[in-house]
Amino acid sequence: MSLLSQLTEPLSYTFMVRALLSCALIGFTNGFLGTFVILRRQALMADALSHSLLPGLAVAAIFLGLSPAGLLLGGLIAAMLVALGGQLMARNSRLKDETAIAALYIIAFAIGIVLIRFAKVKVDLTHFLFGNILGVGNGDLWIAYGATFLTISTLVLFQRPLLLTLFDATVARTSGIRVGWLESGLLVLIVLGLVASLQAVGVLLSLGLLILPAATAYLMTNSFSRMLWGGAILGSLSAVGGLFLSFYANIPSGPCIVLLMAIFLGGAYFFSPRYGLLLRFVIKHHYHDESLERWKGHQDHEHHHLPDAD
Amino acid sequence: MNHLSKNSDSLLTLRDLTVSYHRVPAIHHVSLNLAAGHCVGIFGPNGAGKSTLLKAIAGLLHPETGKILISGNDVSGAAPLIAYLPQRESIDWDFPITVAGLVETGRYHQVGLCGSFSRRDTVAVEDALALFNLTSLAHRQINELSGGQQQRAFLARAWAQEADLYLLDEPFTGLDRTSCSALSSALGTLRDCGKLLLVSHHNIAEAEAIFDTAILLNGELIAYGSTAEVLSPRHLECAYGTAIYSGKQTGKKP
Numbered sequence: 001m002s003l004l005s006q007l008t009e010p011l012s013y014t015f016m017v018r019a020l021l022s023c024a025l026i027g028f029t030n031g032f033l034g035t036f037v038i039l040r041r042q043a044l045m046a047d048a049l050s051h052s053l054l055p056g057l058a059v060a061a062i063f064l065g066l067s068p069a070g071l072l073l074g075g076l077i078a079a080m081l082v083a084l085g086g087q088l089m090a091r092n093s094r095l096k097d098e099t100a101i102a103a104l105y106i107i108a109f110a111i112g113i114v115l116i117r118f119a120k121v122k123v124d125l126t127h128f129l130f131g132n133i134l135g136v137g138n139g140d141l142w143i144a145y146g147a148t149f150l151t152i153s154t155l156v157l158f159q160r161p162l163l164l165t166l167f168d169a170t171v172a173r174t175s176g177i178r179v180g181w182l183e184s185g186l187l188v189l190i191v192l193g194l195v196a197s198l199q200a201v202g203v204l205l206s207l208g209l210l211i212l213p214a215a216t217a218y219l220m221t222n223s224f225s226r227m228l229w230g231g232a233i234l235g236s237l238s239a240v241g242g243l244f245l246s247f248y249a250n251i252p253s254g255p256c257i258v259l260l261m262a263i264f265l266g267g268a269y270f271f272s273p274r275y276g277l278l279l280r281f282v283i284k285h286h287y288h289d290e291s292l293e294r295w296k297g298h299q300d301h302e303h304h305h306l307p308d309a310d
Numbered sequence: 311m312n313h314l315s316k317n318s319d320s321l322l323t324l325r326d327l328t329v330s331y332h333r334v335p336a337i338h339h340v341s342l343n344l345a346a347g348h349c350v351g352i353f354g355p356n357g358a359g360k361s362t363l364l365k366a367i368a369g370l371l372h373p374e375t376g377k378i379l380i381s382g383n384d385v386s387g388a389a390p391l392i393a394y395l396p397q398r399e400s401i402d403w404d405f406p407i408t409v410a411g412l413v414e415t416g417r418y419h420q421v422g423l424c425g426s427f428s429r430r431d432t433v434a435v436e437d438a439l440a441l442f443n444l445t446s447l448a449h450r451q452i453n454e455l456s457g458g459q460q461q462r463a464f465l466a467r468a469w470a471q472e473a474d475l476y477l478l479d480e481p482f483t484g485l486d487r488t489s490c491s492a493l494s495s496a497l498g499t500l501r502d503c504g505k506l507l508l509v510s511h512h513n514i515a516e517a518e519a520i521f522d523t524a525i526l527l528n529g530e531l532i533a534y535g536s537t538a539e540v541l542s543p544r545h546l547e548c549a550y551g552t553a554i555y556s557g558k559q560t561g562k563k564p
Contacts (some may be wrong), residue, residue, distance in 0.1 A: 039405065160418045167405050170396050174368040175471075176389030177418065222406050222451040272372075 010247045018141060019200075020134045023257070025144040026197040027209060029151050031235020033193045036155070036186055036270025039166040040156035043211050044098075048105035050194045050206045052082035054112025056230045057128055057198075061119040068139035068199075074187075075195040082108050083187055127272075131202035133243060133253040140199045147196035151189050155228075160184065163224055200239070201254035208258035209235060212265050217273050219268040239262060315509045321346040322367070322475060327376035329359070329366045335374065336362040336539055339533045344508075344523070346474065349501040351521035351537065352510045355550050358527045360510035366476045367508070368394035380475065390419045393468030395478045398460065403453040409463050410448040413438050418468035438466040442496055458489025469500075476500060476507045483512075494520040514541055 010016040037046050056078025057071050064070030086101030095103070116123055121274045127135075155162065164172040165179050173179050190210070197206045213235035242257030249256070270278045320343035328338040337359035344350060352360045365371045367378055369385060369392070380388040393416075407415075416438070417431045427435075439445045442462040444475065447455060452463060461481050468476055484488055486516060497507055511517065517537055524540040527533040528549045533540045 037401075106479065157423060160415075160421075160423060163407075164415055164418065167407065168396055168401055170370060170400060171394060173370055174389065174392060174394040222408060224406050224411070227406050 006213035010244065012212050013278045015136070016247070017251075018136045018138075020240055020243055021039060022136045022141055023133065023200055023243050024236045025148045026193070026200055027213070027235035027237070027239030027257075028145075028232045029148045029235075030193045030197055030206075030209035031213040031217075032155065032228055032232035033190055034210045034231050034235070035217070035224075036162065036166065037190060037210055038214050039045075040186075042190075043207075045101065046190055046194070046210055047207045047308070048086075048101050049079045049083060049191055050203055052079050052105040052108040053191075053195060053198065054078070054203055055108050055115055056112075057203075058112045058115035058119065058123075061121060061123050062115065064205055065121050066123070068137065068143050071198070072143055072192075075198070076191055078108060078112075079191040079194070080188070083191075127202070128198070129202045129204050130252060131198060131200050131205070131254045133200045136199050144196050149194050151193060152232075152254070154189060154264050158185075159225075159228075162186070192211060201257060205254045205258050209239065209260055212258065216265045216268045219265075219272045222274070236262060251263065289299070319345055321381055323377075323379040323382070324367075324506075325377040325379070327363075327366065327378060328374045329362050329371050330374045331362075335529070337366075337527065338530055339376070340527075341376075342525070342531065342534060344506055345351070346506045347501060347504045348523045349497050349507045349521050350509065350523040350525060351517050352508060352525045352527060353512070353514060353517070353541065354527035354532075356546065358549070359529055360527060363525075363527065364394070364479050364508060364510055367475075368392060368477050370394070389524070390471060391473055391479065392475045393471055393473035395461070395464045395468065395481060396533065397479045398457065398484065403460070405452065408449050408451055409444055409455065409466075412452060412463055413444075413466045413470050416467040419471065434470045434472070435493070438470040441469060441499065442466040457485050457490060458492050460487070461489075461493050465496055465500070474505060478506055478507065478509045480510050490516075500544055514546070517541055 010020070024223050025053035037043055053075040056074035056076070058074075059078070060067075060070040060074030064074075081102065082104045085106050089095060089100040089104070090097035093100075100245060113125065116125055116128070116300045138306060161172065161177045162182055164175060165182050169179050172286055193210060194206045201209060214227065216234055217230035220226050223229060239257050242260040243253050243262060246249070246253040246256035266278070270276055321334060322342070322344045324340050324342040325468065327340045328335050330336065336357075340363070352363060354360055362371065366373055367385070369389070378385040380391055385392075413428070413435050419426055436445075439448055442465055444459065444462060444466055447459060452460060455463065465476070474553055481493060485493060497509070500507055501522070509521070510523070518541075521537045523535065525534045526538040526540050526545055526549050532549045533545045
């Protein structure tokens, strides 16, 4: 068999084409969203949200069966309840918000595992936990299209106020930006991104799509928009690449995708030209000439402006 | 002196302003008129309400009683006229943004959600960078600047925003002497351009070189007027000598 035909072999299966398309879309969306999660320092909050999807999925499976729209709605509601409940609990007690949210999400996760046993339809817990990319149906694909369109268009439209909010919420608020609304909207989109990636990687690994590509981009660039689009493209490519790898190596797709993303993150961590660990030792990156010039400038400056200084 | 201006030509008017945290007033019954073209230092012991006053004017805290007026109009809706410079610790200096990018955010109000930068916006950004000697550093990430340069980058952002009122919370904290003098000359430039600057500050020794006007706070307004007059030993004893000053208010009244 030639190399080319080996490469195109997966494309001859309809389920595989659907899975690849789905991976490309959710990889892109989550990679894009990841920038906002990382710059808000909410990576672990997102992890809590991904776990709290489970009871929602279980309730949806009990009442609505395995329809993708029902699962989407269930997951969305459960995650919102945990996020809002955590804030409410923190506001009304001595518990700090990260304790409150951690407590609620782990309780929600346990409830989810119990509830799934009561589903009428036969539900495989591992399917929810680790995903089942080859079972992507048309409904799942529509959700992936919808989530991608909604997320990217909203975030691009509100990119400017969001940038300011992420950078410094106080400055944003004094500039007349409705910080609370933006943050709530962002939370909804993050949950949507997580739910959309369930079919591919499941509850437990969905955080990987959200965090790893954007973290990689963060180590590579100093530009907000390059981090956004770079994270999205990297997420898309590595999700597709991971699925191909899983096809050839016969490994489950979720871990394959996450590990491929991890390789990119590791690469950036060690070899990023700006913030890489290795190159920091090899190339002494500083501004000696400039700082010397500045120092001379300051000397002159002091003599001109502060003649009476001691 | 003209900094104790009449109501009509004042840029910032506080009328009987009280701001509370959980029903405990941090500042109470403060009334002031301040005209454009002044650099005003806010002094007082820890917990005197310096930051509270700035945050209330910036719209971050809601007054319990009283009013804040900008050019005679209510403060809500005057957002682009006010530039608030946060304390340095509150900022994520690793944020992926360059100096030029930061200054550009000052134009967001003018260009709107999706509008592209016009020639006028670009010129405003370039002017702001040039005014604060940041042109050569425009493409640096903000963490690659010294403390003084970081302060100037935020001032440049406010300039690009075309703000009239600058609120600075302890901008001199942690700066070395060189950076301090650069910052105070930058503040002087802004004052000479007709801006009103309100700066919370704790170093009384060097106050007169930086500020032409001073406000002395300790929960309530103890004095305001020219810096030399306000920071006289008599007033300072009122502000710093006792924990809570409850005597008669001194200093000039509007």
